[in-house]
Amino acid sequence: MTTMETRAAGTAAAAAGSEEIITGCDAVAQALRLADVDVLAGYPIRPYDSVMTAVSKMIANGQMDAEFIVAESEHSQFEIGKHASLVGARAFIGSSGVGWMYGMEALVVTSSLRLPVIALVGNRALDDPGAFGVEHNDALMVRDTGWLLYWVESAQEALDTTLLAYRVAEDKRVMLPCALSMDGAFLTHSQHIVQVPGPAPVAEFLPPYDLGDRRFHPDNPVSIAPQFNEDWVMEARRQADAAMRRARGVIAEATADFRRVFGRGPDDPFVDTYRMEDAEYALIGMGTVGLVGKVAVDRMRAAGRRVGFVRVKWFRPFPRPELRALLRGVKGVGIVDRDYSFGSNAHGGVLYTEVAAALYPEPTRPVIVPFIAGLGGREVSVENIEEMTDITEELTARGELDASCQWIGVRGPASDPRYDVERGAR
Amino acid sequence: MTAPEMTIPDLEINRRLTILPMQEFYTSGHRTCQGCESALVMRYMAKVAGPRTLVTGTTGCMYVANTSYNSTPWALPWAHTQLGSAGSSAVGTAAALKALMRKGKIPDERINVIAFCSDGGGGDMGLATLSAALQDTRYNLLILLYDNESYANTDIQASGMTPWGAVTAFTPSGSQMRITHHRWKKNVPALLMAGHPTGRYFANASSGFGMDLMEKVRTALDVGGPTFVQTHDPCPKGWDFDPRMSHELAILAVECGITVLWDCLEGELRYQGLTRQQVDGAVKRRPVADYLRRQGRFAHFADDDIDFFQARIDEMWEDWILPGVLRIKQTPFGPRPESGRSVPEPTEGGNHG
Numbered sequence: 001m002t003t004m005e006t007r008a009a010g011t012a013a014a015a016a017g018s019e020e021i022i023t024g025c026d027a028v029a030q031a032l033r034l035a036d037v038d039v040l041a042g043y044p045i046r047p048y049d050s051v052m053t054a055v056s057k058m059i060a061n062g063q064m065d066a067e068f069i070v071a072e073s074e075h076s077q078f079e080i081g082k083h084a085s086l087v088g089a090r091a092f093i094g095s096s097g098v099g100w101m102y103g104m105e106a107l108v109v110t111s112s113l114r115l116p117v118i119a120l121v122g123n124r125a126l127d128d129p130g131a132f133g134v135e136h137n138d139a140l141m142v143r144d145t146g147w148l149l150y151w152v153e154s155a156q157e158a159l160d161t162t163l164l165a166y167r168v169a170e171d172k173r174v175m176l177p178c179a180l181s182m183d184g185a186f187l188t189h190s191q192h193i194v195q196v197p198g199p200a201p202v203a204e205f206l207p208p209y210d211l212g213d214r215r216f217h218p219d220n221p222v223s224i225a226p227q228f229n230e231d232w233v234m235e236a237r238r239q240a241d242a243a244m245r246r247a248r249g250v251i252a253e254a255t256a257d258f259r260r261v262f263g264r265g266p267d268d269p270f271v272d273t274y275r276m277e278d279a280e281y282a283l284i285g286m287g288t289v290g291l292v293g294k295v296a297v298d299r300m301r302a303a304g305r306r307v308g309f310v311r312v313k314w315f316r317p318f319p320r321p322e323l324r325a326l327l328r329g330v331k332g333v334g335i336v337d338r339d340y341s342f343g344s345n346a347h348g349g350v351l352y353t354e355v356a357a358a359l360y361p362e363p364t365r366p367v368i369v370p371f372i373a374g375l376g377g378r379e380v381s382v383e384n385i386e387e388m389t390d391i392t393e394e395l396t397a398r399g400e401l402d403a404s405c406q407w408i409g410v411r412g413p414a415s416d417p418r419y420d421v422e423r424g425a426r
Numbered sequence: 427m428t429a430p431e432m433t434i435p436d437l438e439i440n441r442r443l444t445i446l447p448m449q450e451f452y453t454s455g456h457r458t459c460q461g462c463e464s465a466l467v468m469r470y471m472a473k474v475a476g477p478r479t480l481v482t483g484t485t486g487c488m489y490v491a492n493t494s495y496n497s498t499p500w501a502l503p504w505a506h507t508q509l510g511s512a513g514s515s516a517v518g519t520a521a522a523l524k525a526l527m528r529k530g531k532i533p534d535e536r537i538n539v540i541a542f543c544s545d546g547g548g549g550d551m552g553l554a555t556l557s558a559a560l561q562d563t564r565y566n567l568l569i570l571l572y573d574n575e576s577y578a579n580t581d582i583q584a585s586g587m588t589p590w591g592a593v594t595a596f597t598p599s600g601s602q603m604r605i606t607h608h609r610w611k612k613n614v615p616a617l618l619m620a621g622h623p624t625g626r627y628f629a630n631a632s633s634g635f636g637m638d639l640m641e642k643v644r645t646a647l648d649v650g651g652p653t654f655v656q657t658h659d660p661c662p663k664g665w666d667f668d669p670r671m672s673h674e675l676a677i678l679a680v681e682c683g684i685t686v687l688w689d690c691l692e693g694e695l696r697y698q699g700l701t702r703q704q705v706d707g708a709v710k711r712r713p714v715a716d717y718l719r720r721q722g723r724f725a726h727f728a729d730d731d732i733d734f735f736q737a738r739i740d741e742m743w744e745d746w747i748l749p750g751v752l753r754i755k756q757t758p759f760g761p762r763p764e765s766g767r768s769v770p771e772p773t774e775g776g777n778h779g
């Protein structure tokens with residue numbers, strides 16, 4: 001079959017579904033219904049929690065058959081998800097900001113037990129002082145612990161990626177949990193047109209969850225997680241490492257299969273590239289900043305500037321090969337971090353450090369400029385993206401290979417790139 | 427794997443065990459101390475629960491000393507859960523079983539879910555999870571709290587259930603301060619019973635009274651719904667006594683009226699065994715000094731400290747309407763007959779100390 005024919009067949013299959021105007025959280029809820037999730041545990045914190053509101057309503061209306069548990073803390077919420085998954089139930093959890101932090105211990109053991117729980121993180125700034133708006137530090141806190149991490153840009157992508165996440169996470173070659181990140185308010189609560197598939201293509205795409213010989217059941221008297229110590233810890237870590245490496249192949253396979261079954265979906269599973277063909281400059285970001293970035297790129301392209309945008313979708317496993325290939329030949333790269341990592345390399349954000357490290361083996365490297373923008377839900381505007389492009393071009397022209405991090409859209413003199421933050425003067 | 431044969435005869439909820447199975451489901455392979463009563467509790471618990479049981483257990487001695495990789499004592503499926511997660515592990519496990527059975531993904535049958543924890547993980551850190559679990563009447567689950575009266579596995583630190591005044595790694599006796607553990611032991615089964623009217627069964631037991639303990643575990647599993655059993659288990663390492671005396675010390679705690687054997691099934695409170703005889707006045711309590719003086723953790727006690735301890739225990743027996751369970755001395759329906767006792771302030775380290 002040609003690509004066109006395949007897509008047409010997929011579209012026909014997915015056509016059993018419907019088109020709806022729903023929020024990012026509602027789109028995930030639809031995916032959970034379609035995935036026939038067995039156990040869900042919720043605890044209130046904005047903005048992720050509307051997914052639990054939607055799901056509990058569907059259960060109450062008989063549209064979904066699952067046990068829904070209102071936990072008494074995030075720690076319990078995540079432990080409930082973990083233990084349900086161990087019994088062989090498809091499980092779902094989620095949180096935002098400090099809620100995600102509160103349950104951190106339970107998150108860490110979910111990945112070290114290699115249980116394919118799926119979580120929604122409605123990205124939110126950490127306290128203190130309190131703030132509802134988006135920042136990516138919450139989800140990033142688990143980046144070293146064996147969680148697969150994905151940042152979505154639209155409600156459609158949220159629905160599709162939830163299905164994809166279960167397929168990848170539950171694959172025997174992977175068996176790792178996956179957290180889907182969604183920018184708080186900008187996506188959790190904004191409405192998009194979404195194609196909601198019918199049950200048939202989902203059943204074709206997503207096989208039942210099978211924990212195999214680790215299933216916690218009287219027929220299978222296993223001891224789960226006995227004390228290890230130095231005798232075996234390294235081997236277990238190594239197995240998780242191998243699983244994370246294998247995840248790349250499984251993601252590629254599952255994404256291709258998604259396109260076959262549903263007749264839509266991305267060509268590149270790992271990164272979303274926009275007008276990068278002949279780009280001399282590129283901006284890189286995660287989440288909804290991609291939407292703004294693409295508009296800004298169109299505007300700059302119209303003005304004759306050769307600029308493109310790269311949105312990192314899977315943060316774990318990190319798309320190192322894709323980024324290396326994409327940025328080969330690009331002169332200057334600006335990294336838009338919606339997070340912070342105080343005291344890190346060049347005082348940049350987490351994405352910056354990862355991209356810079358990924359490009360290090362390249363024989364010729366672009367100028368890489370770290371930016372921090374949009375913290376705590378502050379808007380990143382088209383003008384902000386243009387400003388970051390301007391600075392990147394300027395520093396590239398100067399051959400500035402050791403650019404220090406610039407904060408964009410922050411009040412006070414610190415917004416002046418020539419302002420010396422440490423001295424408190426220009 | 428095929429299912430092990432059912433070896434436990436069906437028991438009625440008559441709360442009296444007449445037949446004990448020969449089979450053990452907690453066997454060799456653990457590395458607990460000599461004289462570890464908590465290990466014995468695990469054995470009793472597994473024995474009466476039988477093979478159609480899932481067990482989760484929090485971090486602590488019954489994890490670290492019990493289950494070293496490649497030498498598990500568990501013939502039942504067992505899974506570790508985090509220190510403060512006994513309640514949530516039980517809920518997650520029971521909810522998954524329920525969903526999978528209802529949806530036909532696994533065969534529909536009665537499977538016991540037991541989550542065990544100790545005084546640190548259950549009585550302190552995970553108390554909220556016990557509370558949540560005991561409210562969730564959708565599920566059949568038993569939470570068993572083995573009370574060895576310290577954070578034992580981390581080398582004996584005081585918990586909220588360590589007896590007043592006891593020396594632990596964090597509450598030493600020094601040249602200027604004789605007593606540094608100031609908190610009176612909290613009564614977790616009573617706390618849970620009082621606050622969770624939909625919990626079906628609550629019990630306090632002792633490792634020294636095996637039949638009573640097994641009857642309580644079996645009753646809890648038979649009545650179903652969320653249930654709670656606590657056991658009082660001497661720990662030679664933490665309490666500092668000769669391991670040969672473990673069992674005797676457990677019995678002594680009951681004889682002195684420090685440990686109270688009671689249970690409450692659907693709102694009906696009962697006392698058992700020796701405790702019942704004490705409540706009825708048939709048997710006199712022994713002085714607490716008999717118990718305290720046998721343990722290194724109380725070796726620094728002055729006579730005043732012993733007197734204070736005794737006064738508190740006396741109050742619990744003679745002034746409380748429900749001896750040893752709830753500190754209610756007077757109700758709108760009238761007081762208990764006047765005892766005239768006023769309980770003294772702690773000898774050292776009281777509110778003023």
Ligand SMILES: Cc1ncc(C[n+]2csc(CCOP(=O)(O)OP(=O)(O)O)c2C)c(N)n1
Nearest residue numbers: 485486487509544545546547576577578579
């Ligand atoms: C979150 C967390 N904090 C601290 C510890 C360290 N820790 C391991 S075992 C233990 C003692 C637990 O005491 P208890 O629950 O009474 O069980 P016991 O050791 O007495 O059997 C502690 C504090 C831990 N494992 N997890």
Ligand code: SF4
Nearest residue numbers: 458459462487661663
């Ligand atoms: S320290 Fe106490 S509870 Fe722990 S294994 Fe030894 S005797 Fe048992």
Ligand SMILES: [Mg+2]
Nearest residue numbers: 544545576578
């Ligand atoms: Mg303890």
